[in-house]
Amino acid sequence: MDRALIPDGVQRDPLWKFILKLGPVVAVLIWGVVAMFLCWIKGLNQTNMNNYYGFALWIWADLAVIALGGGAFFTGFLRYLVGKDDLKYIINFAVLVGFICYSSALLILAIDIGQPLRGWFIFWHANVHSMLTEVAFCLSAYFGVLTIEYIPLVLENRQLDRVPFFHHLSHNMHGIMAVFAATGAFLSFFHQGSLGGVAGVLFGRPFAFREHVFIWPWTFFLFTWSAAAYGPSFTIMLLKITEKITNKRLVKDNVVQLLAKISGWMILTYIIAKIIDTWYWAAVTAPSKGFTLIDFYSNNAFYGLWILFLEIVVGGVIPAIILVSDKGRKNAKLLFLAVVLGVIGVSVNRWVMVLQVMAVPIMPFDQWALYLPSWQEVATTILPVAYGVILIALSHRYLPVWPQERELNPIDAPSAPEAAVAEDIDEAAEAAPDGDLAPAQA
Amino acid sequence: MSTTEEHANEVPAEIADKKETTPETKKESAIGYVILFFFVGLIASLIVGWIIFPRLLYSQKSQPFDFNHAVHLDLVDEGCQSCHYFREDGSFSGVPKLAQCIDCHEEVNGEDPNEEIFVTEYVWKEREVPWLIYSKQPDCVFFSHVAHVSEDSLYDGKDCVTCHGYHGESETLRPYQYNRITNISRDIWGHNIAGFARNSWDRAKMDDCAKCHAEARDAASRRNLKAPTTRFITNIIDVAFPGTRPAGKGSSVQTERGACFECHK
Amino acid sequence: MNIGRRSFLSFLIGGAAGTALSPLPWKLTDDISIWSQNWPWTPVPATGEVTYANTTCTLCPGGCGISVRKIDERCVKIEGTPGHPVNDGGVCPLGSSGLQVLYGPARIKTPLKRVGERGQGRWMAISWEDALAQTADKLTELREGGQPQSVACLSGRTYGTMPSLLQRFMAAYGSPNFMTVPSMRDSYALTFAAMNGQTAMAGFDTENTDFVLSFGSGIIDGWGSPVRMFRANSAWQGGRGKVVQAEPRLSNTAAKSDIWAPIRPGTDAALALGMAHVIILEKRYRSDFVSNYTTGFDAFKTMVMAGYSPEKVAQITGVEKNTIVSLARSFARASRPLAICGRGRGEVPGSMNEFMAVHALNALVGVINRPGGVWALPEPGYIQWSGPDLDAVAIAGGRRQRLDGAGSSNPAASLPNRFFTTVAAGEDYPIEAMFISGANPDFDFLNNQRVAEAMAKIPFVVSFSSLMDDTARNADLILPDHVYLERYEDVPAPMGFQRPIIGLCRPAVTPQFNTMHTGDVIIQLAQTLGGTLADAFPWDNYEVCLQDTLGDQWDTLVEEGYAMDEGFSPAPWADMFGSRKFDFTAAGIRNGFVPVPIAGDDITYPLVLMPYDSMRVASGAIGNTPFMTKTVDENVLLHGMAFVQINPVTAGSLGLRQGDKAELTTPAGKAEVRTDLFEGIMPGVIAMPRGMGRTPYDKKLMKHGVSTNPLVSSVEDPISGLEAAWGVRAKLSKA
Amino acid sequence: MFPFNFEWIWDMSHVVFMGGLWYALNIIGIGMTFCIIKAIYDTVKGKDDGHHAEH
Amino acid sequence: MKGATTHRYGMVIDLDKCTGCGACMIACMAENNVPFRDDESDKLLSLTWMRIFRLNNGKPFPEADVCYLPRPCMHCEGDHGHSPCVSVCPATATDYSRETGIVSQIYTRCFGCRYCMGACPYKARLFNWWDPVWPDGMEKFLNPDVSPRVRGVVEKCSFCYNRYQLAKNKAFLEGRRELEENEYQTSCTQACPAGAIVFGDLNNPHHQVHQLVDPDMAHGGRPRNPNAFRILERLGTNPKVYYLSSREWVRRSGDNTIEGEGKLKSH
Missing domain, CATH: 2.40.40.20 (Barwin-like endoglucanases)
Structure with a gap:
């Protein structure tokens, strides 16, 4: 029925099967949308946030998806500016993932603020000293860039591409994509960093506070670095999952290996920097404010030292070692394990930098405050996941996301087109009452 | 061409490819329509935005009855302050209460039907007149009248006309216009939809306050500058980079102007 | 189909461009955010002229002067009156939230008659005429039936024209059953009666004390006149005095005290006697007082020396022996010591044994009627009404035994706790009608199931409450009073204050609802009942009554908000104990420490x-x-x-x-x-x-x-x- | 955000931060404008560069 | 032309005198139109600009001791107006005034991102999770000098700035520019029945606050009175609320120290 929209030369599920598979995801999406409207209409009392947890699950989700979406800018940076040409086979997917992550981040921010109708004040009445202002500006601008990077892919849909204007537009955009990619890399560098700065500048919170370089706390650089390091891992993870679900190989191994290797070295260097940062913070910064390391990790099981171990060793050192070693990288299972651990590692880092910051008591007579999100928060946090799955599924089905797919999954050539046409006409006939398709039959 | 396009979208590509045979002439007239419709849309939306929208956005009410400021101004000794006075605690009394008017209007004195309404409907029934106040700021605004009119205040004595215009000389009360969405008087948010203000009383938004305050501050700091060249250079700096000179700095660390709390509550 | 989809698309693009160039989207965005800044459902408080109404708070017996800030006719805030002798500008949490009582949804807005079962909360609004007529009918019926004694009245306030009017009404009507709600004030009065031998109220010269020994009194937990005690405490904290708190729990008072002596609950009197032991043993008592103005000291000494050595007291109280000795020494050595008791806020009267033991300590160090000590104040004497003429019914009724047993065999003025027990048990004669003003016995009394049982036996309960409190909820008829911010009243004798003072409670606003001053209700009822009752209430209304009663002081009260005898000083010892000496062997203390037997055994209830x-x-x-x-x-x-x-x-x-x-x-x-x-x-x-x-x-x-x-x-x-x-x-x- | 906004000050922070931002936004804006205009031009010229999307 | 007079309004709370009665909290709520809900027992959701913390010395019975500590907004000056919260607000909804030293919060500008709450180590910033609702009739006691907030914005103690505005009004009318100490006092100061709170200009040696703490302005306003301390002195927030206590353990409760550090570092 939708055969005309599907790229040439690739095999896709029949529409009914596609819809059936996507059904549960759509249900989750609707659940999230309901929660979203509850938050907008009834206000943030729908959440379990409180005056100690002004920043909670959502901000973590925001930071996490932006870190994971870092694959887009870094892959773009490598492809267009460094000249790793092979990455053109995965750049479409990286851009798609980035687009999903950033649109989700913006949506979450729109739900998270107490007065969404005045959200634009952050731009109009900007306080340039606030890290959040920088985040808002660069995030929105970079989302614009991602949209620009995603548009050509949409325009290359088999039918849209027939429109000469769209065809030319996507062609021209491809032509100057390096300029956009460079701008995107510039914007990304700053907003990833600013997100790190959001926590790092809080000099009232010794758990988050870091020493500064010029106006930037160390977390500024660590966040950019970690996004660049872990983002590609996330792209690989999603690629592997997509391949598993579609039961197809979509990108050649050499491309994946290249990206994995780069990601590995980035994680390795990042985690060394992170360890130094943690050590300096634990040995110098925190004690100067009257805290020992253990003050931040005691009195409750939820934020014990295990979380530090999970972040740095399990989510950092281990994936780094796997990914930089040739053997580890080439073992499909280990590769997958490494990218999953990497994703967990960076997510834990963002979790800690948001939620543990809020949980740690600062006034000596204050108490640890723990928080559990409400279902509305969970639903709105899962909403982007469902949305992402749907967008990937739709893009996979209708857009030429995978340049290597036809080569990797050849279809028995001769019979295919006829069969397709026949099937299409049948389906068109079934849909005839709609009227629109009548000319085609004639 | 449009037909072709439609088909192209709906039939399988292999079939559509064979049908690329639309006459040139048809294509050109189509482009003409496309351009025409662009302008139709443009002009229609401009009309909607500039003419229809403001009419829909603003509504108006009339005052409970008419009031002649000019007549009253002739009868009193101390100008506006005779009725719109300062209380002992420095607060501004605003629109007079019944108790003030009762001194003269206990009974109907003249022929004016408005006075009769006032006396019979309000004075005798001891009801306050629900005047609609043109210059009423929203609840979030703190405005100190005394700071603006007293000689010792930071912004020197202004007279009422500076901000309120010649309301005191009016003989009738114009309709009260207000924004349907915000419920704020149009005198505050601007009679011109584009936000232009010719007189200080055409609009009384935050930016208008800020503009006047910046001028007052700059003027005050310039007074100390003697040499014409220095003054000229300073003028240029003030215009190009307001708020940069220490003398022009306000109390806010964020904006270098007056701190927000000075006017917000 | 030339003007097909693309033309339409073009039209839309043109429209979008034009819209972007028009003020519409920008103005709407702006206006919607302005709307969100002033949501129409968020109240906008009206502005107006600021005035202050000075009055006296009656929410507790503290008698603080309050200034109500008003915007036109709206009360917006309650603040303490600066310079007021009781609270000098300070205000307590309850006092400063009084407007939530005035404007609160718990207000009873009009007279109510019960229509459902008691306590069900189903009411019928009735007019004041009806309400008064129904009450008067009931009273007439009972009186004509020859049982005026079956009407009882409970007043929350002890002093002033309001309780006096109620009492006068009961007397003229013919019932002996007028009661007030007792507190530590009554215990102190009885202690004074027994030991000092005089009728007096206790005042504490806390401003001049330099050593306070408190037996569980919540000096900063609401004891006495709370704000005044806070100020005294602040002075002590500033170095003007030491505070010792004996209490099993680290109350706020204990935490702020210089020495906290955790003591086994209920053994305070033993500690006092133990300290007396040390003081007497070491001869640290004020011998000029003890030898000249007291009687029974030797017996007291013998009792104390025999049974209350520090070792023994340490065993009873759990306070260490050394602590007892050092406390006794510092207490006796202080130049202006003061021992106080009355647990917590002093709302529950307490054990006479304890009050007397503590009072004996004060006597030993001779601080009775001395600066910094405990003063015997005359009861307010400005109410000089000639006694009501009683008709035969009233005389007969008045001669009946009070159901609470107070007055004759018992020195206490009223014992509502016993009254409720008697009524619940159905002893003696039945109570047919009950008036309750300014009290909430259904909630406030210990073991209050007993009160509920008693109330169930009274067929006609009238509440004068302004609020739908627990008692009003169970009443048959509610004749709502104005709240204190709407009415006049005299507020004499703040609890524990050491000088005679009357505060004036006066309206800050006009009554918000269809309520009536209880004073007016009483006067009107009396006049409806006629005869000697009407004669006993010759005033047109309560305000007239109040002005008449206060006489010369009225003008001062209106001007200052209070009238105080600035030059008051307590009677010197010679005047006070000249004829009737201080008695160390009063009945309550003669036999030493007698613990209050609280309910429950220690095995089931550890x-x-x-x-x-x-x-x-x-x-x-x-x-x-x-x-x-x-x-x-x-x-x-x-x-x-x-x-x-x-x-x-x-x-x-x-x-x-x-x-x-x-x-x-x-x-x-x-x-x-x-x-x-x-x-x-x-x-x-x-x-x-x-x-x-x-x-x-x-x-x-x-x-x-x-x-x-x-x-x-x-x-x-x-x-x-x-x-x-x-x-x-x-x-x-x-x- | 703009120099005419209430919060704007001509100081280093604003010039650097907003300068960088407007610089980036301009590149994006000019780039897109270029692409669109060139696409319109190409369309009108009927230029055909083959189906690049299918490699 | 401004800047001729700068004030640094601050507060000194004597914890020896404070009884923890809560009158300051209520006076604050009444002055500033703070709303209330059916159940306010979850303090993490409750709006109280002034909140009283209960400190304890951690010792067992009978050595246990408690002390109450009222906590308004500290009006941190930080490093020249860089209060933890002011610099982070993305929409310039909060500001530090050099004229008064007061950290303001503009409710109509705030869009509820709550970053400032995360930045404040004193937890003095609170969010309006609900629309404020006053039971029928109770809206009558609302103070017109402070605008009621709507749902979704952050609010906090303003040192009763409205009282400063009104005091200035009166001064202007009387031809003065400067205020006397008693003309501008916060609601909590005025109400405190124990007289434990003192409020005034820390820059003015004639004001009581200055005399009580003897601030060392060369070192971020550190108190020279040995009984005075500020909460979290070491963070460099430079708060303008000082506390007095004669008890060593209470003073030590004001800041974090590492075991074995002995005393607070002097700098």
Whole structure:
């Protein structure tokens, strides 16, 4: 029925099967949308946030998806500016993932603020000293860039591409994509960093506070670095999952290996920097404010030292070692394990930098405050996941996301087109009452 | 061409490819329509935005009855302050209460039907007149009248006309216009939809306050500058980079102007 | 189809461009955000002229001067009156949230007649004419039936024209059953009567004391006139005096005291006698006073020396021997020491034994009627009405025995606790009608199931409450009074204040609802009943009565808000004890320490529950306002559940952790509570604040927590008959 | 955000931060404008560069 | 032309005198139109600009001791107006005034991102999770000098700035520019029945606050009175609320120290 929209030369599920598979995801999406409207209409009392947890699950989700979406800018940076040409086979997917992550981040921010109708004040009445202002500006601008990077892919849909204007537009955009990619890399560098700065500048919170370089706390650089390091891992993870679900190989191994290797070295260097940062913070910064390391990790099981171990060793050192070693990288299972651990590692880092910051008591007579999100928060946090799955599924089905797919999954050539046409006409006939398709039959 | 396009979208590509045979002439007239419709849309939306929208956005009410400021101004000794006075605690009394008017209007004195309404409907029934106040700021605004009119205040004595215009000389009360969405008087948010203000009383938004305050501050700091060249250079700096000179700095660390709390509550 | 889709698309693009170039989207964005800044459902307080109305707060017996800030005719805030002799500008939590009473949804807006079952909350609004006529009819009927004594009246206030009017009404009508709600004031009065030999009120010259020895008195937990005591405490903290607090629990007072002596609950009198032992042994007592103005000292000495050595007292009280000795020495050595008692806020009268033991300490150091000491103040004497003429019915009724037994065999002025027991038991004659003004016995009395039983036997209960409190809820007819901010009243003798003073309570606003001053109600009722009753109330209305009564002082009151005898000083010893000496062997103390037997055995109930007073929880007739409830800590009240404070050691032995739910059982009742582990409470003792858990007549106001009153069994003091229970034995088990 | 906004000050922070931002936004804006205009031009010229999307 | 007079309004709370009665909290709520809900027992959701913390010395019975500590907004000056919260607000909804030293919060500008709450170590910033609702009739006692907030914005103690505005009004009318100490006092100061709170200009040696703490302005306003302390002195927030206590353990409760550190570092 939708055969005309599907790229040439690739095999896709029949529409009914596609819809059936996507059904549960759509249900989750609707659940999230309901929660979203509850938050907008009834206000943030729908959440379990409180005056100690002004920043909670959502901000973590925001930071996490932006870190994971870092694959887009870094892959773009490598492809267009460094000249790793092979990455053109995965750049479409990286851009798609980035687009999903950033649109989700913006949506979450729109739900998270107490007065969404005045959200634009952050731009109009900007306080340039606030890290959040920088985040808002660069995030929105970079989302614009991602949209620009995603548009050509949409325009290359088999039918849209027939429109000469769209065809030319996507062609021209491809032509100057390096300029956009460079701008995107510039914007990304700053907003990833600013997100790190959001926590790092809080000099009232010794758990988050870091020493500064010029106006930037160390977390500024660590966040950019970690996004660049872990983002590609996330792209690989999603690629592997997509391949598993579609039961197809979509990108050649050499491309994946290249990206994995780069990601590995980035994680390795990042985690060394992170360890130094943690050590300096634990040995110098925190004690100067009257805290020992253990003050931040005691009195409750939820934020014990295990979380530090999970972040740095399990989510950092281990994936780094796997990914930089040739053997580890080439073992499909280990590769997958490494990218999953990497994703967990960076997510834990963002979790800690948001939620543990809020949980740690600062006034000596204050108490640890723990928080559990409400279902509305969970639903709105899962909403982007469902949305992402749907967008990937739709893009996979209708857009030429995978340049290597036809080569990797050849279809028995001769019979295919006829069969397709026949099937299409049948389906068109079934849909005839709609009227629109009548000319085609004639 | 449009037909072709439609088909192209709906039939399988292999079939559509064979049908690329639309006459040139048809294509050109189509482009003409496309351009025409662009302008139709443009002009229609401009009309909607500039003419229809403001009419829909603003509504108006009339005052409970008419009031002649000019007549009253002739009868009193101390100008506006005779009725719109300062209380002992420095607060501004605003629109007079019944108790003030009762001194003269206990009974109907003249022929004016408005006075009769006032006396019979309000004075005798001891009801306050629900005047609609043109210059009423929203609840979030703190405005100190005394700071603006007293000689010792930071912004020197202004007279009422500076901000309120010649309301005191009016003989009738114009309709009260207000924004349907915000419920704020149009005198505050601007009679011109584009936000232009010719007189200080055409609009009384935050930016208008800020503009006047910046001028007052700059003027005050310039007074100390003697040499014409220095003054000229300073003028240029003030215009190009307001708020940069220490003398022009306000109390806010964020904006270098007056701190927000000075006017917000 | 030339003008097809693409033309339409083009039209849309043109439209979008034009819209972007017009003010529409920008103005709308702006206006919508402005709308969100001034949402129409958020109230906008009206501006106007600011004025202040000075009046006197009557929410507690403290008698503070308050200034009500008004915007035109709206009260917006209550502040303390600067320069007022009682509170000098300070204001307590309850006082500053009084506007929530005035404007609160718990107000009764018009006279109400019950239509459903009692307590069901179904009412019919009736006119004042009807309400007064129905009351008058009932009173006439009872009087004509020859049983005027079957009408009883309970007043929350003890002094002033209002209780006097009620009392006069009862007398003229012919009932002996007029009662006031007792407090530590009554215990002190009885102590003075027994030991000083005179009728007097206790005043404490706290401003001039340099050593305060407090036996569980909540100096900064609401005792006396709270704000005044706070100021005194601040002066002591500033170096002007030392405070010693003997109490089993680290109350706020104990925490702020210089020495906290944790004492086994209920053994305060023993500690006092132990200290007396040391003082007498070391001859540190004021011999000029003791030898010239006292009697029975030798007997007292013998008793104290024999039974109350520090070692023995240490055994009884749990206070270390050395502490007892050093406390006694510092107390006696101080230049202006003062010993006080009356637990917590002093709302429960307490044991005469304890009051007398403490008073004996004051006598030993000779601070009675001395600067910094305890003063005997004359009762307010400005109400000089000629006694009402009584007709035969009134004389006959008045001669009947009071149901509470006060007055004749018993020295106490009124004993409503015994009254309710008698009525509940159906002894003597029945009570047919009951008037309740300014009191909330259904909630406030210990073991208050007994009150409910008594009330059930009274067929006609009239409440004068302005608020739908627990008692009004169970009444048959409500004749709502104005609240204090709407009416006139004289407020004499703030609790514990050391000079004669009358405060004037006067309207800050006109009455908000169809309410009537209870004084006017009484005058009108009397006039309706006619005869000698009408003659006894010759005033047109209450305001006239008040002006007449106050005479010369009225002008001062109107001008200053209060009238105080600035030059007052207490009678010198010679005048006071010249003829009738201070008696060390009064009945309550003659035999030494006599503990109050609280209910429950220590095997079934291994713990002791002590209600405590907190400034953040109002325990009187007026309940907690929403603002006050907001100040209550999360370890006192959480999600509607009250906490009991328990020592971690005790909690550990019961397997209870912080915040655990537990079942609290006493001989009188049960309650669901949570546990708050508190190092400041003696092991084996548990404590809960009084005043929570009222009937939910306003969900924002008072439904929260658990009331301690139904859990604590009432205990009558053997000397006075007043309420003496300070606690009850209890059991706590994990829920 | 703009120099005419209430919060704007001509200081280093604003010039650097907003300068960088407007610089980036301009590149994006000019780039897109270029692409669109060139696409319109190409369309009108009927230029055909083959189906690049299918490699 | 401004800047001729700068004030640094601050507060000194004597914890020896403070009885923890809560009158300051209520006076604050009444002055500033703070709303209330049916159940306010969850303090993490409750709006109280002034909140009283209960400190304890951690010792067992009978050595246990408690002390109450009222906590308004500290009006941190930080490093020249860089209060923790002011610099982070993305929409310039909060500001530090050099004229008064007061950290303001503009409710109509705030869009509820709550970053400032995360930045404040004192937890003095609170969010309006609900629309404020006053039971029928109770809206009558609302103070017109402070605008009621709507749902979704952050609010906090303003040192009763409205009282400063009104005091200035009066001064202007009387031809003065400067205020006397008693003309501008916060609601909590005025109400405190124990007289434990003192409020005034820390820059003015004639004001009581200055005399009580003897601030060392060369070192971020550190108190020279040995009984005075500020909460979290070491963070460099430079708060303008000082506390007095004669008890060593209470003073030590004001800041974090590492065991074995002995005393607070002097700098």
